[in-house]
Amino acid sequence: MLEHESISNPTHSKTTGLPRKRFYRARAHSNPLSDSHFPVPISPSQFDLTLHYPHYFPCPDKSDGSKKIEFADIGCGFGGLLISLSTLFPDKLMIGMELRDKVTEYVKERILALRTSNPGQYENVSVVRTNSMKYIPNYFEKGQLTKMFFLFPDPHFKEKNHRRRVISPHLLDEYAYVLRVGGIIYTITDVEELGEWMKSCLDGHPLFEAVSEDELVADLVVKLLSTATEEGQKVERNDGQTFRAVYRRIGSCVPH
């Protein structure tokens, strides 16, 4: 079905079948505060996985509940990281969350095209258009995720806009909720001030501790942070510096 579409559909390349970025241009910035109009599941059990992973969830009513999404790329952009992770972790379900409509469409098309041209692969990855700053608990249960990614988030330079940053002391409460104890949060940016901000938020949060350098070296995923995404590649081309903060979700030790 998709081959037929790509012949008559100018938005996709004729040779690879992959969508062309120039037909999915969008501003880099989107307002996370506006009340948008995409459907949000009332609770994680209402999140329809048959739409995203038909290979794993063929029928809507029959779901054994054993397979759950474990990786979430927050602000996944054009999907570079997810595509790399998909083949690196073929038995893990992963999802990208993106606020911009056009960009989400691009990623959807990209995944569909990859599934067609590589049968059996890329069935474990999908994307959803949503505001993860407001609705993360609607998609994931407590302790469901084992990895969360925040790659090159919007810096929101002005001090008055700092509260719009996707990593903040209060939002970390929610990310800690959906991350399993032992789960890892990966952040990277090319903006030094933002890098310091994210590191300081994570340091100050009682449910996160920094992952040691030794572990970072051994983690296959860490290298992907700067190389797998379009944003990361752009930074490398321009010889820019990147600032990484990788932390582990720990159990609570606060008396209560």
Next chain:
Amino acid sequence: MEDNHMEENEQKLEKEVAPALIAVHPNQLSVTVSIGSDLRVFNLHDGSGAKLLDENGGHKDSIRAIRYSKSGRFFVSAGDDKLVKFWDTNSWHCFCSVVSEKRVTSLAISNDEMFVCFADKFGMVYVVDIRDYNYENQGSVNKKAVPILSHYCSIITRLEFSPDGKYIVTADRDFKIRVTVFPKEPVNGAHEIQSFCLGHTEFVSCIAFVSSQDCAQGLLVSGSGDSTVRLWDYASDTLLDTCDVGAKAGLLNSNQGQEEMVPAVTDLCAASDGSLVAVAIQSLPGIMLLSCNLSARTLSIAKVVAVKGETFIPTSIGASFSIPLLWMVMGASSLHNTDSTLLARVRVISGFGSNQSEPVSHETSVLEDTEIPGGEPLLQELQGKLSIGEEAFSTAAEAVKTAMRNLLIKKNYSAERREVRKKGRNDKKNQSPA
């Protein structure tokens, strides 16, 4: 700071109508009604109105939340003037005034009376530590509020402490209820989320805990704009039961146009013995009583108690801990600035729960004005006038309903309308005219 979408809507509703609120001292030593910026207290133990003492002249704008502490030792009020005021209930002297950055929507007092938490219109929850306040010395203290948690950019409608004090529960306009561990030192923040109770399909307007001596941990009930009341095992985010109160009250009128919203639940009050939950619903003249079985973990509709002889739609309800009476008030702050006294109407229902020794009997009845504790002097003090005309209330009820809807229900614009609204945005500096 005034640059986001929500603030744009709120500016238009600067003079929003605020509902009248009622709170009862845990041992029914006094009853307080707030209406507009006015706080009215009637002392039942000596049968007279109390005079409030505040060097700063009380509240300057609509009061949005009032509460007695668990022992009744102090009372807190807060609202649109961005002030949280603490009152000593013996002298009714305001001993502390905390400034909030934004308008306050709700407040709660920890059971040990050490902390007061309040929430604002931007989803931020703050804590005020009053452990060191000396009740013997009647001096004033200066306190600062510290932020402890937030619901990202969502109006928090209510907050409550769990009966065992372990958790603080916050409900918001985005259909969510969050249960967070309340630490021993909350000034460092409340970072550990225990659960989210998700299931409502509209804004959550009110929450209350139902507990008894046998079930100290209790269960949570929540009321919503989706016209249901839900029962939750809050620590494990399990939805136990749902009561479709709007439909049952016979209020869903299919003759009305599609734009008609289902009646929202406006307030909840649990009886102290854990057997009943009183529900106030928009457009319902009276109260719906739900029967709660804590051991079976069920909630079901028991009956509707109608108030005869007048159209009384409560805007707020409350009860003491020791006496099985449900107090209700109906009223609203004025739409226009007038000098005349704002009027509220107070009614009482008996049989709300049981006295400790007597067996549970749900023989509820609406008390006549002469039968209520405090009698006519109480009504004079709290209502503003002894007998209130019907016309005064019909507009008030509608105004409160509209205000709640405008505040809490997201406007659904069509795609074309959204494009038109976007063009009107004034935050683009170098945009060429369309």
